[in-house]
Amino acid sequence: MSTSLDRMADFDLSPEQRLVRQTVREFAEREILPHVEQYEREERYPLDLIQKLVPLGLMGPMIPEEYGGSFTDVLTYGIICEELARIDWVVASVVSVSNSLCAGSIVRFGSDAQKERWLPGIAKGEVICSACLTEPGGGTDLANMQTTATVVDGGYRISGSKVFISHAAYAGLFFVVASVDRAKKHKGVTAFLVDPRATEGITIADFPLRTLKRDNLAEVHFQDAFVPDDAILGEPGKGFPILGSALDTGRFSVACRQVGQAQRTIDLALPYAIDRRAFDRPIGEFQLIQQKITDMITRCQQARLVVYQLGRMKDAGVERCSMESSMAKLLASKAAVQNALDGMQIFGGYSVTAEYEIGRLLMEAKAMEFGEGTTELHTKIIAEIALGIRKG
Numbered sequence: 001m002s003t004s005l006d007r008m009a010d011f012d013l014s015p016e017q018r019l020v021r022q023t024v025r026e027f028a029e030r031e032i033l034p035h036v037e038q039y040e041r042e043e044r045y046p047l048d049l050i051q052k053l054v055p056l057g058l059m060g061p062m063i064p065e066e067y068g069g070s071f072t073d074v075l076t077y078g079i080i081c082e083e084l085a086r087i088d089w090v091v092a093s094v095v096s097v098s099n100s101l102c103a104g105s106i107v108r109f110g111s112d113a114q115k116e117r118w119l120p121g122i123a124k125g126e127v128i129c130s131a132c133l134t135e136p137g138g139g140t141d142l143a144n145m146q147t148t149a150t151v152v153d154g155g156y157r158i159s160g161s162k163v164f165i166s167h168a169a170y171a172g173l174f175f176v177v178a179s180v181d182r183a184k185k186h187k188g189v190t191a192f193l194v195d196p197r198a199t200e201g202i203t204i205a206d207f208p209l210r211t212l213k214r215d216n217l218a219e220v221h222f223q224d225a226f227v228p229d230d231a232i233l234g235e236p237g238k239g240f241p242i243l244g245s246a247l248d249t250g251r252f253s254v255a256c257r258q259v260g261q262a263q264r265t266i267d268l269a270l271p272y273a274i275d276r277r278a279f280d281r282p283i284g285e286f287q288l289i290q291q292k293i294t295d296m297i298t299r300c301q302q303a304r305l306v307v308y309q310l311g312r313m314k315d316a317g318v319e320r321c322s323m324e325s326s327m328a329k330l331l332a333s334k335a336a337v338q339n340a341l342d343g344m345q346i347f348g349g350y351s352v353t354a355e356y357e358i359g360r361l362l363m364e365a366k367a368m369e370f371g372e373g374t375t376e377l378h379t380k381i382i383a384e385i386a387l388g389i390r391k392g
Contacts, residue, residue: 013079016076017076017079020080024083025083025086028083028087028088031049032084032088035049036357037357039214040214041354043213043216044214045169045215045216047170050091050094050125050128051125053094053095054125057069057123058070058084059094059095059124059125061080061099062077062099062100062103062107063099063122063123064107067123068123069103073315074249074311074312074314074315075308075314077311078307080095081096081256081257081260082256082257082259082260082304085256085257085260086261086264087260087264089214089257089261089368090212090215092257092260093257094129096253096254096257097129097167097250098128100253101131101246101249101250102118102122102129102173102175103122103129104246105175105191105233105245105246106119106233107119109233111230118173118193121172121173127171127172127173128170128171128172129167129173129174129175130165130167130168130220131165131174132162132168132174132175132176132194132220133177133243134165135147135162136161136163142177142189143185145160145177145182145189146160146179146182147159147160147162147176147177147178148160148178148179148180148182149178149179149192151180152226154228154229155227155229156226156227157201157225157226157227158178158192158194158201158227159222159223159224160178160221160222161221161222162176162221162222163219164207164371165220167215167216168204168217169204170216172195172196172197173193173194173195174193174195174196174202174220175192175193175194175233176191177189177190177191177192177239177243178192184237186240189237190232190234190235190238190239191232191233191242192231192232192233193231193232193233194227194231199227200225200226201222201223201224201225201226202220202222202223202225203220203221203223204218204219204220204221205218205220205221206218206219210363211363211364212364244320245320247325248314248321251325251326251328251372252311252314254329254372255303255307255310255325255328255331255333257368258332258335258336258365259300259303259307259332259335259336261365262299262303262339262340263300265342265343266293266297266300266339266343268343268358268361269292269293269296269346269347270284272346273289273293273346289346292346293346295338296339296343299331299335299339300335302335303331303332303334303335306331306332309324310327321392322390322391323381323382323392326378326381327378327382329373330378330379333368333369337362337365340361341362343358343362344358
């Protein structure tokens with residue numbers, strides 16, 4: 001039986017990129033995998049596992065070396081996210097949020113002072129990042145956000161609520177979007193870099209979920225929280241392009257993570273289909289099981305190719321790849337969810353027991369299908385760009 005590394009869609013990866021994949025895979029299997037199920041049962045945030053990323057430079061692949069990062073190309077960054085997510089959704093999410101949404105935005109749009117203040121701490125694992133974007137009634141409709149930023153002497157006061165916020169309770173940096181003028185819709189959106197530990201008026205509340213318990217997703221409430229003028233990322237009312245650029249890269253890293261999850265279901269299903277016997281035969285010899293395995297491998301490879309294409313476009317300097325990022329997120333989401341469903345069918349009743357991780361992977365994959373834009377939103381974006389209704 002061939003290993004998953006033998007036939008990956010990486011025929012045009014450089015030797016260095018293949019080495020990164022192998023290194024991160026071995027690290028994740030050795031240092032993270034033994035703890036995932038226990039942490040899930042304990043609903044324990046993996047702070048100790050996150051710190052293990054730092055010596056390998058995995059906390060700052062999108063941060064320039066002058067700020068302590070291990071700056072690399074976008075595709076290699078995606079491979080890191082893929083291999084970490086193959087083992088643990090939460091650890092991969094820390095890297096993804098920190099680099100795609102927060103550090104990446106600071107690198108592209110931040111002032112020199114903002115870069116000096118935030119980037120070294122992120123690269124060292126001292127500052128965990130959290131992106132406060134989604135609102136209770138808004139979902140993906142970010143242009144109509146209810147959170148406001150009112151001008152006061154020396155800065156702004158932010159009021160509003162955000163939900164489904166990853167890493168909030170442990171974060172040292174909030175990437176917050178709020179409107180300075182809701183009548184202007186997207187032209188009022190402004191991005192802020194907020195220190196939650198030094199800002200009064202911020203309340204972080206538990207947001208109980210049936211899955212993703214190790215992440216401790218939260219509700220974040222802002223009640224006249226004062227932030228100084230120098231907390232603005234970019235300019236007032238110019239946050240929507242910053243958000244769009246961040247989401248392009250964010251959707252790339254999320255799609256990479258979903259490819260990793262899709263690959264994990266294959267890696268679990270193949271040996272099980274050989275070991276599990278029915279009617280005196282390995283179930284892998286039955287054609288219906290073979291069909292599921294074939295579909296799982298094929299859809300994972302298809303998603304990986306589209307995701308890697310997006311990474312290469314970013315490396316080539318294409319600033320906005322909205323259509324391609326939506327394609328990558330859409331295909332990878334579907335691959336992760338359907339692979340988990342097929343994998344559970346191969347495991348049968350054992351898939352819903354605590355003994356096997358395959359059932360947990362379905363819940364995680366389905367939850368991530370909503371993150372960084374729903375399937376319906378990405379379907380709409382792809383069609384509207386192709387039809388010329390939307391710019392992309």
